[in-house]
Amino acid sequence: MKLFNTLLVLTLILTLYSCTDTDPMKDNPFATPSTLPFEAPDFDSIDDSHYMPAMKEGMRLQIDEIETIAANPEAPTFENTIEAMEKSGDLLTRVQRVFFNMTSAHTNDKIQEIQAELAPKLAAHSDNIMLNRDLFQRVEVIYNQLDELDLSPEARKLVEDTHRDFIRAGAQLNEQQQSRMREINERISELTTKFQENLLAMTRERSVVVDDADLLDGLSSDRISAARQSAENRGYEGKYLLSITNTTRQPVLTSLNNRDMRQRVWEASAFRGVGEDGGIDTRPIVLELTELRAERAALLGYTNYAEYALEPQTAQTPDYVLEMLEGLFPSVIANADSEAEQIQQMMREDGIEDDLQPWDWEYYAEKVRKAKYDIDESEVRPYFELNRVLEDGVFYTMNRLYGITFEERHDIPVYQEDVRVFNVYDHDGEQLGLFYADYFERDSKRGGAWMSSFVVQSHLLDQKPVIVNVLNIPPPAEGDPALISFSNVTTLFHEMGHAVHGLFSDVTYPSLAGTSVPRDFVEFPSTFEEDWAIHPEVLANYAVHYETGEQIPQELLDRVIAAREFNQGFDTYEYLGATMVDMEWHLLGIGENFEEIDVEEFENSALVRYGLDDPAIPPRYKSPYFAHIFAGGYSANYYAYIWSEVLAADAFAFMEEQGGLTRENGDRYRHHILSRGGSADAMDLYREFRGGEPDVQHLLRRRGLE
Secondary structure, eight states: OHHHHHHHHHHHHHHHHHHHHHOTTTTOTTSSOOSSGGGOOOTTTOOGGGHHHHHHHHHHHHHHHHHHHHTOSSOOOIIIIIIHHHHSOHHHHHHHHHHHHHHHHSOOHHHHHHHHHHHHHHHHHHHHHHTOHHHHHHHHHHHHTGGGSOOOHHHHHHHHHHHHHHHHHTTTSOHHHHHHHHHHHHHHHHHHHHHHHHHHHHHHHTOEEESOGGGGBTBOHHHHHHHHHHHHHTTOTTOEEEOOOSSSSOGGGGTOOOHHHHHHHHHHHHTTTBOGGGOOBOHHHHHHHHHHHHHHHHHTTOSSHHHHHHTTSSSOSHHHHHHHHHTTHHHHHHHHHHHHHHHHHHHHHTTOOSOOOHHHHHHHHHHHHHHHHOOOHHHHGGGOBHHHHIIIIIHHHHHHHHOOEEEEESOSOOSSTTOEEEEEEOTTSOEEEEEEEEEEOOTTSOSSOEEEEEEOOBTTTTBOOEEEEEEEEOOOOTTSOOBOOHHHHHHHHHHHHHHHHHHTOOOSOGGGSTTOSOHHHHHHHHHHHHGGGGOHHHHHHHOBOTTTOOBOOHHHHHHHHHHTTTTHHHHHHHHHHHHHHHHHHHTOOTTSOGGGOOHHHHHHHHHHHTTOOOTTSOOSSOGGGOHHHHTSSOTTTTTHHHHHHHHHHHHHHHHHHTTSSOHHHHHHHIIIIITTTTSSOHHHHHHHHHSSOOOTHHHHHHTTOO
């Protein structure tokens, strides 16, 4: 009996050991699809400790699936190769979509540690798929048989894209070249992750702590209260904290009356990432990343990284991009010079004879705007209460254009208490998916605004979309209404444009769903939605005083709309400055001596080369904190915003010609653009919608530059 008990205990121990040792996904919520509606993440069950085991197991399982596909003894077919690849990696996809949303929207030290450890592993995992010679041979067989296969246009596009992606990943390189490609990809992954971590750290490092409320003269009382609360949250009792946003310019510069205070804020922003006072220095990352990208492009047979990066975009070549951008320079510079003259005149009236400085521009531009259009931000903001803008502005517009409705629900777990969740219903009552709204700034969130997905639409996988919009609106003090700037109003509409691109997706294959389109096309649907924010019918519905309930006076509204065009010279100039810096970095080839490049000198030389070196209008992003190109996916692609705006301005003008805010117009746009994802050539989709080519003049009119 004693022997039996001993054996029983040993058996139990071995069983327990076996479970814990061989089942890394035991009790892990990512092990199976979420049981919440549309497989939405169950944040009540997800813990930081779940990410790494799920990632590792997800990579292992997908490689097993890929090896099975590659070793299939049957002849390659679309179904047993391309479609099988689309179905692979469900666990990895599930955890990645949650994890990488958290790295941007709600990170912490643990998540950053995991991200740093995972970055090279995920790069290697991707290489293990894209550099698999047996797998590529199967893809190539199918690609070479395309004209003989009876495939749908979408399936054909998927084959073409897959074949192209393999080649661009290095599938045709020899063993030695592929080995070096793996090293490059791993290091690039590590560096971009580190750059992203530094950006978040710099937001805290460069925050401006103010001792005396008098120095904040010019800010509204609610913004001062919010600054005091932010300071208290950070442990600065009795002080005020001004957070630094992602761009060089800072929103508070429009209002701060104290010039020295404005200079302090601007310098805190503009001198990020240069190691000032022993702080974070990102310049070594900038140089190493640029050199590695140049080498990667050279391995694949391209002259420089810009040539490589632009090939799959609608622009296709650096020369085409440069030609388009340089065509804008004369009118942009002329408008900026005119604005500068008006600003300097206003400064002289204030008794300031100094040269115009970058910390003066936004402040005095606001004064000129007020004098010219009698606009005062404190007069306007009470008409833009966040919830009213969202529900009676953004949601209202989506209903008028597309017939969809949003219904808030409170039973879906969220990753942070401020996040809201909405059911989205189509015009026939069928639910399209879920929409998450995460709008307030916090220390755990990177700067900027973006859309992402927890689940993407796919008929193949029988999945509907779960979409999230993220902004960085300064939170109000506790108990106060969230009164927002008109800039934030526009951003709400912009990000909803990305959201409906994901929500309306109606494709078979997940790789082609929603926003899976060229980088210089993806900003088109979002920018297009911006102009509805100033449509008279829409404005009348949401621009209501938060206390009195009165609509914004028509006379004030007219001035707000007219004032929108002022300072567009500055806006476009600073954007073009950043764009040309991006292009110049990525036009460098492997023959450059990167170790001897001075980042600031290189950037300044690039601006001088294009005549965009006005010291009062620095680039929207300087290289040490240029997240789009050194942490995000816009390297050699930052031009995409203005390229997409050409399409957006043209599309909006076309709709206005066809009757404006109507379901007929919305349904046409949804059918030709929003539902198609990457299932067809992007410009072909646009031409089908528009019935012709876009006209760049609509962009100039939109920006008031004509």
